Amino acid sequence: MPPRTALKRQVNRLPPERRISDIMAAAKDVFVEKGYNDALITDIAVRAGVVEGSIYRFFANKRELLVKVVEHWFEEMLRDDAEQFAAVRGSWNQIRFIVYTHLTSIHRDPALSRLMFQEIRPAPDYRGSHLFELNRAYTNRLVDVVKAGIAAGDLRPETSPSLVRDLVFGCIEHRTWAFLRGEGDFDPAEMADAITNLVHHGLAVGSEAASPMESVVARLETATARLEAAAGIVPAKSSPRRG
């Protein structure tokens, strides 16, 4: 006769929503700690207080569980950003805000960001997924900013807004890979300024800083001043410059 305590198995019934959120919370922890491949369903089950088979009652497989976990995170993030963004004015400030908040998300949740970049986005069914749509909404804010900037005359009319999106988000990802691998740290504010300025001004000399253009202006201004003085003319107003 087998022992009663071994036969009588413990069962803990809960409402489905609760089970699902328990499993997702446990899964999030394990995926964050171990990454997708090294995360064990067994481990997730133990932490969620269920048995392996129960996870498959709610999620088709390990990958779907991952997708749901990342979706949940992403949706929360979108909600938090959206309201703040509405208040920012001016194309430079808006770009800077988007860059900064994105850097902050990466800085706060490196492991989840990694899962998004490494596991979710490369999947062949990514396009067509809910996360694709969420990410599209997220990055399209920048596209809209660029379009508005062009319409307002702030930004060069021939720029492709979608190319700017790839430039900005691609740059951010590339620059944060070392951090995502766990090497070193970065300052979101500082990096946001640097990226925004570089994207805004570009590489080429010309618009503002010391440059051939600047020296031409300096030469002209000096010459004009001398000549104006010689002719006894009162100088016109000078236009203000950003600091």
Add this chain to the structure above:
Amino acid sequence: MPPRTALKRQVNRLPPERRISDIMAAAKDVFVEKGYNDALITDIAVRAGVVEGSIYRFFANKRELLVKVVEHWFEEMLRDDAEQFAAVRGSWNQIRFIVYTHLTSIHRDPALSRLMFQEIRPAPDYRGSHLFELNRAYTNRLVDVVKAGIAAGDLRPETSPSLVRDLVFGCIEHRTWAFLRGEGDFDPAEMADAITNLVHHGLAVGSEAASPMESVVARLETATARLEAAAGIVPAKSSPRRG
């Protein structure tokens, strides 16, 4: 008594280099076709004409085999590019060349590029690997171009060369992800022009197109010329501008 033909197992001895290159060629094909996770050692072994165990005689594990395959590809690529690059002059042209050749590599070998981006680079031991060094050499050409451009006065002196590197390579990756997932196609030449121009000029109006700065300069140059002529002064040298 067991049948002789079944007992007598076939053994095919070959020089190690040959075995290694056979295995690597087979592995490359399978990784390219199936991706890292879905590639089976069994499959690789069959195509290489060996048995599974033999692969482990030369490669510690599946991942090392992957790394060796990608390294081999990358080294070949570096050799091919290097000589051509040496002939290109001018910062815009050099940047355009680097962007174009990188886009061409992705376009030619999407699967291998993907393995590099998705499997190799995120690994915790990437920094410190041979591929890291190779990639560093590859991307540092751009850093050197930017430094030289700054020294020559073509590029803004306050730009961070390493940030430009991340901007360019990040943008390329971000923009080619859809293609890497097998969605649609792109034209390397066209994309290279667009990226190079955007990086070079930036977003903001100012350097070349009609802009407040431009019109101020034009006004000053006209006025100065007239006044200088009237005063009988010989104008100073003007710096050349790109067309």
Add this chain to the structure above:
DNA sequence: CGTCGATGATGAATGCTATTTATTAGTGAC
């Protein structure tokens, strides 16, 4: 207040793969 059916939950079984290991077959030195 008790029984029954539906469904949540279980834990053992399955199957697929990377990796290891015990054995066997060539090969070259002596």
Add this chain to the structure above:
DNA sequence: GTCACTAATAAATAGCATTCATCATCGACG
């Protein structure tokens, strides 16, 4: 011609996602 050494093999091992046959619990209904 023999022997030791190493390449190569094929079978065994083990880890882990996924499935499945069973069991426990809850609410409805008598």
